[in-house]
Amino acid sequence: MNNRTFRDFSLSDPIVRALDALGYTHPTEVQNKVIPRALDKSDLAVRAQTGSGKTAAFGIPVCEMADWAENKPQALILTPTRELAEQVKEEIANIGRLKRIRATAVYGQQSFARQQAELKQKSHVVVGTPGRVLDHIERQTLPLERVKYLVIDEADEMLNLGFIGQVEAILHALPEDRVTMLFSATLPRDVEDLCDRYMKKPIHIQVEADESLSGRTDHHFFVVGQDEKFDLLQDVTVVENPDSCMIFCQTQERVETLYTKLESLRYPCGKIHGGMEQTDRLNVMNRFRRGEFRYLVATDVAARGIDIENITLVINYDLPANAERYVHRTGRTGRAGKSGKAITFVTPSEQTLIEEMERSTELEISKAEFPPRDEVMRKKAAFEEKIRAQPMPKAHKSDPLNRGIMKLYFHGGKKKKIRAVDFVGTIAKIDGVEADDIGIINILDHVSYVDILNGKGPLVLQAMKNATIKGKVLKVQEAQKGE
Numbered sequence: 001m002n003n004r005t006f007r008d009f010s011l012s013d014p015i016v017r018a019l020d021a022l023g024y025t026h027p028t029e030v031q032n033k034v035i036p037r038a039l040d041k042s043d044l045a046v047r048a049q050t051g052s053g054k055t056a057a058f059g060i061p062v063c064e065m066a067d068w069a070e071n072k073p074q075a076l077i078l079t080p081t082r083e084l085a086e087q088v089k090e091e092i093a094n095i096g097r098l099k100r101i102r103a104t105a106v107y108g109q110q111s112f113a114r115q116q117a118e119l120k121q122k123s124h125v126v127v128g129t130p131g132r133v134l135d136h137i138e139r140q141t142l143p144l145e146r147v148k149y150l151v152i153d154e155a156d157e158m159l160n161l162g163f164i165g166q167v168e169a170i171l172h173a174l175p176e177d178r179v180t181m182l183f184s185a186t187l188p189r190d191v192e193d194l195c196d197r198y199m200k201k202p203i204h205i206q207v208e209a210d211e212s213l214s215g216r217t218d219h220h221f222f223v224v225g226q227d228e229k230f231d232l233l234q235d236v237t238v239v240e241n242p243d244s245c246m247i248f249c250q251t252q253e254r255v256e257t258l259y260t261k262l263e264s265l266r267y268p269c270g271k272i273h274g275g276m277e278q279t280d281r282l283n284v285m286n287r288f289r290r291g292e293f294r295y296l297v298a299t300d301v302a303a304r305g306i307d308i309e310n311i312t313l314v315i316n317y318d319l320p321a322n323a324e325r326y327v328h329r330t331g332r333t334g335r336a337g338k339s340g341k342a343i344t345f346v347t348p349s350e351q352t353l354i355e356e357m358e359r360s361t362e363l364e365i366s367k368a369e370f371p372p373r374d375e376v377m378r379k380k381a382a383f384e385e386k387i388r389a390q391p392m393p394k395a396h397k398s399d400p401l402n403r404g405i406m407k408l409y410f411h412g413g414k415k416k417k418i419r420a421v422d423f424v425g426t427i428a429k430i431d432g433v434e435a436d437d438i439g440i441i442n443i444l445d446h447v448s449y450v451d452i453l454n455g456k457g458p459l460v461l462q463a464m465k466n467a468t469i470k471g472k473v474l475k476v477q478e479a480q481k482g483e
C-alpha cells in the first residue's frame with residue numbers, strides 16, 4: 001500500500017469513519033486508481049489480482065455517490081454466485097453503515113417475496129446474481145430508473161456463455177446515462193474488447209502486481225496417480241497442518257466423496273457445491289468464515305471472489321479446468337498482503353496442462369516431492385492435536401464498526417403510521433444525542449428497528465422508555481442478535 005490515506009480522496013466523513021473502523025486506513029493500489037475515476041463517473045474495466053481490494057474500490061465510490069434521500073436503487077452490482085452477492089452486500093453495508101446506506105442482496109432459491117419486500121423499502125444498492133435480478137426486473141419489483149452505477153464483478157465469468165444473455169438483457173433495461181464498471185483478476189483480451197461494447201470510452205486499469213501484495217503465495221504441484229490422491233492429501237495436510245484450508249474438486253460428486261472420507265477421519269470439515277440447498281450453502285460459508293471448522297471441500301462455485309480471512313492453504317485436489325480458474329481458486333489464499341500456499345494434484349497425463357497454466361498465469365508453480373515418511377510421522381502428533389482442538393473463532397473485520405452500534409426494537413410500525421422521520425425527530429431531541437447518532441431505520445408492519453450509533457444506544461434506550469412517538473409510548477428493547 002502507500003502513504004496516501006482515504007482522507008486524500010474527496011470522501012464524506014461518514015464513509016471515511018467507516019473505513020477507519022474497518023481498519024482500512026491506506027487505499028490499496030487498485031483503490032488508488034479506481035476511486036478518483038469512479039467519482040469522476042468514468043466507465044472502467046479493471047484488472048487487479050485476487051485479494052487486492054476490488055470490492056471496496058467500487059464499494060467506496062458507490063456509497064459516496066448514493067443519495068440517502070432517494071428511495072430507489074442507485075447502484076446495481078452483479079456477481080456470478082449467491083455467496084459472493086451476500087459477501088459484496090456485507091462489504092457495501094459496512095462501508096455505508098455510518099451514512100445509513102442500505103444494501104439488498106437478491107439471488108435465486110431464496111424467497112422472492114422477502115426480497116421484494118426489502119426492495120420496496122429504501123434500498124440504495126442492490127447486489128445480485130443475473131437470473132434473479134432479471135426476474136425482479138421482469139416482475140417490476142426492482143425499479144431501475146434511478147440506477148447510476150452498474151458494477152459487474154468477476155466480469156470475465158459474467159460475460160461468458162452461461163451468463164451473457166441475462167447480463168445483456170439487464171444492460172438493455174438500465175438507463176443509458178450511467179457509469180459501468182467491470183472488475184476481475186482475469187480479463188482476457190477478447191473479453192475486454194467485448195466489454196467495450198457496453199461502455200462509453202472506458203478507461204482500462206490494470207494493476208499488474210501490487211508491490212505490497214504480490215509474491216505472497218507459494219505455488220507447488222505434485223504429480224500423483226488418481227488412486228493415490230487421498231493418501232497424499234492426508235500426508236500433505238499433516239505436514240502443512242493449516243489453520244484454514246480450501247480443497248477444490250472438479251465435480252459435486254467428488255466433493256461429496258472426499259468430504260465423506262475426511263469426515264470419517266474426523267477432519268473438522270464442511271462442503272459446498274451448487275447441488276446443495278441455498279440455506280445450507282450460506283450456512284456452511286458463515287460457519288467457515290467464523291472459523292468453526294478448518295477444511296472446506298468445494299467446487300468452483302466457491303472459487304471466485306470469496307474472501308475469508310486467513311485461509312493459509314488452497315489444495316487443488318483436481319486440476320482446475322483452465323488457467324483463469326487456477327488463478328481464482330488459489331486466490332482464496334494470500335489475500336490483502338497475507339501469505340499463503342497453493343498445492344495442486346496433477347495426474348501424470350496432466351503435467352503438460354499445469355505447465356501451460358504456469359506459462360499463461362506467469363506464476364511460478366514448482367514441482368514438489370512427496371513429503372517424506374519421517375516428516376509425516378514427526379508432524380502427526382501436532383496435526384492430531386489441532387484437528388481435535390476446538391478452533392478459535394475468527395473475529396470479523398466489521399466487529400469494531402458494529403461495536404458502537406445498538407439495534408433497538410420498537411413495538412410499532414407502518415400499521416401505526418410511523419415513519420422514519422418520526423423516529424429521527426424524537427430521538428434527536430434526547431439530550432446528548434444528535435441526528436448523526438441514528439443509523440439505519442427499518443420499519444415493518446408491526447415493529448421497527450433503529451440502529452443507534454456511537455455508543456449512544458443505552459442512553460437512547462433509557463430515554464425512549466418514556467418518550468412518545470406520534471403521541472404514543474412504544475414498547476422498546478434491545479433487538480436480539482441477528483434481528
Ligand code: ADP
Binds near residue numbers: 024
Ligand atoms: P478482491 O475482490 O480484489 O479479490 P476483496 O475486495 O475481496 O479483494 O478484498 C480482499 C481483502 O482485503 C478483504 O478482506 C478486505 O477486507 C481487505 N481490504 C480491502 N481494502 C483494504 C484496505 N484499504 N486496507 C486493508 N484491507 C483492505
Ligand code: MG
Binds near residue numbers: 054055153305
Ligand atoms: Mg472480488
